[in-house]
Amino acid sequence: MPTVETASRVLTDKSARTQERIRAAAAQVLTERGMATARLGDIAAAAGVQAPAIYYYYASREELIEDVIRQGQIGTETRVTQALDELDEQTPALDKICVAVEAHLRALHELSDYTTAAVRNVGQMPTEMRARMQADQRRYGRVWKRLFEQARDQGELREGLDLRAAQLLVIGALNWTPEWWADSSVPLDTLIATACDLTRRGLAADPRS
Amino acid sequence: MPTVETASRVLTDKSARTQERIRAAAAQVLTERGMATARLGDIAAAAGVQAPAIYYYYASREELIEDVIRQGQIGTETRVTQALDELDEQTPALDKICVAVEAHLRALHELSDYTTAAVRNVGQMPTEMRARMQADQRRYGRVWKRLFEQARDQGELREGLDLRAAQLLVIGALNWTPEWWADSSVPLDTLIATACDLTRRGLAADPRS
DNA sequence: GTCTATATCTTGATAGAC
DNA sequence: GTCTATCAAGATATAGAC
Numbered sequence: 028m029p030t031v032e033t034a035s036r037v038l039t040d041k042s043a044r045t046q047e048r049i050r051a052a053a054a055q056v057l058t059e060r061g062m063a064t065a066r067l068g069d070i071a072a073a074a075g076v077q078a079p080a081i082y083y084y085y086a087s088r089e090e091l092i093e094d095v096i097r098q099g100q101i102g103t104e105t106r107v108t109q110a111l112d113e114l115d116e117q118t119p120a121l122d123k124i125c126v127a128v129e130a131h132l133r134a135l136h137e138l139s140d141y142t143t144a145a146v147r148n149v150g151q152m153p154t155e156m157r158a159r160m161q162a163d164q165r166r167y168g169r170v171w172k173r174l175f176e177q178a179r180d181q182g183e184l185r186e187g188l189d190l191r192a193a194q195l196l197v198i199g200a201l202n203w204t205p206e207w208w209a210d211s212s213v214p215l216d217t218l219i220a221t222a223c224d225l226t227r228r229g230l231a232a233d234p235r236s
Numbered sequence: 237m238p239t240v241e242t243a244s245r246v247l248t249d250k251s252a253r254t255q256e257r258i259r260a261a262a263a264q265v266l267t268e269r270g271m272a273t274a275r276l277g278d279i280a281a282a283a284g285v286q287a288p289a290i291y292y293y294y295a296s297r298e299e300l301i302e303d304v305i306r307q308g309q310i311g312t313e314t315r316v317t318q319a320l321d322e323l324d325e326q327t328p329a330l331d332k333i334c335v336a337v338e339a340h341l342r343a344l345h346e347l348s349d350y351t352t353a354a355v356r357n358v359g360q361m362p363t364e365m366r367a368r369m370q371a372d373q374r375r376y377g378r379v380w381k382r383l384f385e386q387a388r389d390q391g392e393l394r395e396g397l398d399l400r401a402a403q404l405l406v407i408g409a410l411n412w413t414p415e416w417w418a419d420s421s422v423p424l425d426t427l428i429a430t431a432c433d434l435t436r437r438g439l440a441a442d443p444r445s
Numbered sequence: 446g447t448c449t450a451t452a453t454c455t456t457g458a459t460a461g462a463c
Numbered sequence: 464g465t466c467t468a469t470c471a472a473g474a475t476a477t478a479g480a481c
Contacts, residue, residue: 042464061360063272067457079458080465088457147359150415151270185437192422192430196409199416203408206359213401221401228394229438251446276475288476289447297475 099145120178308354329387
């Protein structure tokens with residue numbers, strides 16, 4: 028019998044599918060309503076089960092939410108690093124940053140609710156959860172940090188630019204898009220193009236780049 | 237006896253002060269913990285009263301939270317519009333945008349917890365609250381919209397730039413700063429300078445501007 | 446105006462049948 | 464594995480004293 032290994036349990040195929048349904052439902056509810064008002068009953072209803080069924084897979088509501096947010100973070104990071112890995116080694120760093128911007132936005136708006144659930148709830152996490160998640164966040168942050176440092180070292184950035192501030196402002200612009208994009212009439216490709224454009228021109232040393 | 241008029245009640249000075257204490261405590265707790273985990277008891281403790289005292293001023297927890305978020309939104313808008321009003325009429329639109337960026341960031345990080353509480357919880361509001369708040373949000377959005385339109389009409393923006401996407405990306409970059417700035421070692425002035433710089437260069441038609 | 450005491454309600458979580 | 468039924472905890476909200 029094919030099995031899937033998770034944190035603390037060996038699950039059959041059917042079981043794994045049900046867990047995935049619950050997790051996906053949680054991601055959807057967390058995206059729409061936020062951690063504040065996402066009740067276990069809402070998640071269960073969206074998954075088509077009764078609330079107690081969730082406890083077969085998760086020890087607590089918190090554990091479920093943490094799993095969703097982690098999936099979202101990892102999903103974003105995976106998508107971005109894969110996109111970067113496909114690039115030629117000597118791609119200019121500013122081009123790499125644009126690729127990262129596009130991949131991050133596509134992860135948020137194309138991939139699934141997990142990524143959106145993650146960014147929309149990461150600031151609401153209780154402190155212990157935040158602590159457990161820190162390693163993942165830092166690792167993803169370093170991906171961007173490296174891009175910015177490469178850009179600087181290759182002379183593609185404007186002199187005197189504060190790297191950390193610039194990096195977090197760019198990521199912030201992307202992470203805030205779930206707050207408005209779905210309600211806007213802006214096509215995803217336009218959003219991506221505008222974000223790449225603002226980023227590139229905002230950072231570049233060479234005015235014509 | 238001097239009085240202050242609020243939504244549905246005439247309050248004495250002392251009463252008004254207590255309400256302000258409760259509101260400020262709520263702003264602080266909402267900023268630190270978020271709507272999800274902000275209990276009424278926490279707010280009361282931070283205000284130095286017992287939980288039931290809150291019901292003398294607010295009919296419900298929701299009403300209190302809504303008041304805090306509204307104060308924060310209005311505070312930001314006021315600060316930004318005042319800063320803009322102080323400018324000379326024929327200030328270049330891109331300079332106006334920079335002034336707005338600075339005022340928005342200072343409102344978030346200097347003014348009080350209200351503004352931070354607002355941006356950090358605006359996405360977690362229940363739907364009815366969101367509906368009631370929409371008018372305020374739209375009005376503030378129009379302030380920015382007008383700036384961007386001025387910039388475009390005066391030929392200061394790059395051709396083909398999607399105004400709506402650009403505007404919301406810029407605001408998003410600012411609104412996301414509460415998620416990281418306090419933990420960073422970036423001085424506020426550096427944050428502001430970087431944000432102005434990225435925005436200006438990102439938007440400008442003239443590379444040397 | 447604010448407190449103590451308490452009622453009420455919601456919801457996360459468990460027990461146990463199937 | 465998932466359900467029905469129920470518990471326990473914690474929060475909002477109210478009553479009434481002061």
